[in-house]
Amino acid sequence: QVQLVESGGGLEQAGGSLRLSCLASGTTSNIDTWGWYRQAPGLRRELVADITSDGRPTYADSVKGRFTISRDNAKNTVYLQLTALRPEDTAVYYCHADDPYQMYFGRGTQVTVFF
Numbered sequence: 001q002v003q004l005v006e007s008g009g010g011l012e013q014a015g016g017s018l019r020l021s022c023l024a025s026g027t028t029s030n031i032d033t034w035g036w037y038r039q040a041p042g043l044r045r046e047l048v049a050d051i052t053s054d055g056r057p058t059y060a061d062s063v064k065g066r067f068t069i070s071r072d073n074a075k076n077t078v079y080l081q082l083t084a085l086r087p088e089d090t091a092v093y094y095c096h097a098d099d100p101y102q103m104y105f106g107r108g109t110q111v112t113v114f115f
Contacts, residue, residue, distance in 0.1 A: 002026045002104045004095045009109030012085055016113075020080040022095030022106060030099035034071050034078040037105070038091035045094070049080060063089075085113045 035050025049069040
């Protein structure tokens with residue numbers, strides 16, 4: 001089992017930046033892919049970015065060039081740097097991790113962007 005705890009969300013003005021962190025605990029040695037999803041009110045949860053065990057990232061088109069995902073395997077932590085924030089980035093951001101058995105999600109952290 002893997003437990004994920006997100007931090008770093010908050011209220012930010014459009015054009016600003018935030019850094020989200022996700023700390024994993026439990027049986028982390030089998031984690032392959034880490035990533036971040038988000039869900040805005042009334043919308044489906046969508047993949048924002050993920051990163052493989054060898055460091056290859058992928059991004060949703062809506063965040064390419066603005067968000068950066070990274071991982072520190074030694075610290076069992078994955079990060080999401082959010083820049084050039086837009087009001088449409090407002091959502092609950094969920095960390096996820098995959099091992100050979102299942103996908104895990106954290107409880108989420110709220111990001112709110114205002115003009």
